[in-house]
Amino acid sequence: MDIRFSENTEPLVPSAIREIFKSLTDPSVISFAAGNPSPLCFPSEQFRRFCGEILEDDPAAALQYGITEGYTPLRQALQKRCRTRFGIGDGNSVIVTTGGQQGIDLTAKVLCNRGDTVICEEPTFIGALNAFRAHGCNTAGVPMRGASIDPDELEAVIKRAERPKLIYLIPTFQNPTGRTMPEDVRAACLRIAEKYGLLILEDNPYGELRFSGEDVPTIKSMDKEGRVIYCSSFSKILSPGIRVGYVICRDDVASKIAVCKQVNDVHTNQLMQMVCHRFMTDFDLDAHIKRITQIYRKKAALMIGALDETCGGVIEYTRPEGGLFIWAWLPALTDHDGFVKALAAKKLAVVPGSTFSCTAGAPSAGFRLNYSMPADEQIIKGVEILKDTAKEFI
Ligand SMILES: Cc1ncc(COP(=O)(O)O)c(C=O)c1O
Structure with missing residues (x-):
């Protein structure tokens, strides 16, 4: 029997990352492909304690339906x-x-109509691209150059776009590039959004994971009229498996989101919301974040140090001050798909740039490296494979 799937799901591309995960059952494959926080960073003991205490002290609240807006x-x-x-x-x-x-999904759902365009950094997070596509939106990319996007190019993309509605930005430790948008560019993006009557979705799941440099103000902190919808989560600071995130926005947008969320899943897991609350009030969350960012600082320094030592002049790469990712490219290549396949043949998994492109079928402008998951010796060995393979491509 032929099943005709909905038009909305037609443009959805399966995440190459999920596909790559399938190859990772081979223990001899080194993976720089993950997007996961390190399990070394999970506060498992505190999870056990908080779950036990909540179920002991207030089982009815934890096990009953909760309100859609959250605990x-x-x-x-x-x-x-x-x-x-x-x-x-x-x-x-x-x-x-x-x-x-x-x-991200609910924001697109409440704001966008079929045929609207969401302007994104190019490359950007595949989960957001798929959410926009699932709501019938077009996605238009503003290329990342140097530290970030160029506001003039943002304006040019907006002018060319059909029914632009929303600008989606990951200003801090961007996925996949690890880059952080400077303060003046953030302010310029907000001014441009104002000029063209657009909203900004500021996605900040990595914002707490700074291991060097100074914090840059969020775009939301500059927003005086509720033009910015701010989105974040506990995934990268506590655990992604608990599935607790949040949106902060103007009351009228929040009310719409709540109505749509009720349709989706009524509310987020109540026990895990209560556990997150305990982490925020009965636990030194800042000390925990300091501890995990020290782990990431060491891992990032190890990978960047190994790249500096062996790949200089052949591979270029970003130098993140936080988050989980480095973006890399061979200046000699315009499409890195062949390179990524050659790495896979040598048992090194990385994520090809095409995965993160706003344009389906676009060439891979680079590839993403993750340093949070591989063991130290895997980081060294993987960078060796990168170096040896790159030499075959120049
Ligand atoms: C930029 C970005 N936004 C949002 C998410 C969603 O994370 P979660 O749903 O686990 O909070 C991710 C996950 O990797 C991400 O990289």
Whole structure:
């Protein structure tokens, strides 16, 4: 029997990352392809303790239906932390979501009509691209150059786009490039959004994972009229398996998101929301974040040091100050697909750039490297494979 799937799902491309994961059952493959935080960073003992205490002290609250907007004490704690940590002022509501991914999906759902265009950094996060495509949106990319996008190019892409509606940005430790948008570019993006009557979705799941340099103000902290919808999650600081994220935005947008979330999943897992609340109030979250960023600092330095030592002049790469990713490319290549396949044949998995492109079928402008998951010796061996393979391509 032939099944005709919906038009909305037609443009969805299976994540190459998931496909790559299938090859990773071979233990001899070194993977720089993951997007996962290191399991060394999971506060497992505290999870066990908080779950036990909550189920002992208040089982009814943890096991009963909750409200769609989220567990109120968690929403209050998030509001407070995002005010002090990320300058997000009053006049906004917090909606707890089932991961940041649901925040992106619901934002597109409440704002975009079929045929609207979402302007994105090029390359950008595949999960967001697929969410926009699933709502019938076109995606238009503004190329990442140097530290970030060029505001003039952003404006040019907006002018060319059909029914532009939303600008999707990952300003801090971007996925996949690891780059951080400078403050003046953030301010310029907001001014351009104002000029063209667009909204900005600021996605900040890596913002707490800074291991060097200085914080840059969030775009949301510059937003005076509720033009920015801010999205983040506990995935990268506590655990992605618990699926707790959040959106902070103007009350009217938040109310719409809540109605749509009710249709999706009624509310986010209540026990895990209560656990996140305990992490925010009965635990030194800052000390934990400091500990995990030290792990990532060491891993990133190891990979960058190995790249500097062996790949200089052949491979170029970003130097992230936080997050989980390095973006790399061979200046000699315009399409890196063959290179990525050659790496796979030598049992090194990386994610090809085409995965993150706004344009289906676009060539791979580079590839993404992850340093949080591989063991130290795998980082050294994997970079050796990169170097040896690159020599065959220049
Ligand atoms: C940029 C970005 N946004 C959002 C997400 C979604 O994360 P989660 O749904 O686990 O919060 C990810 C996950 O990797 C990401 O890289």
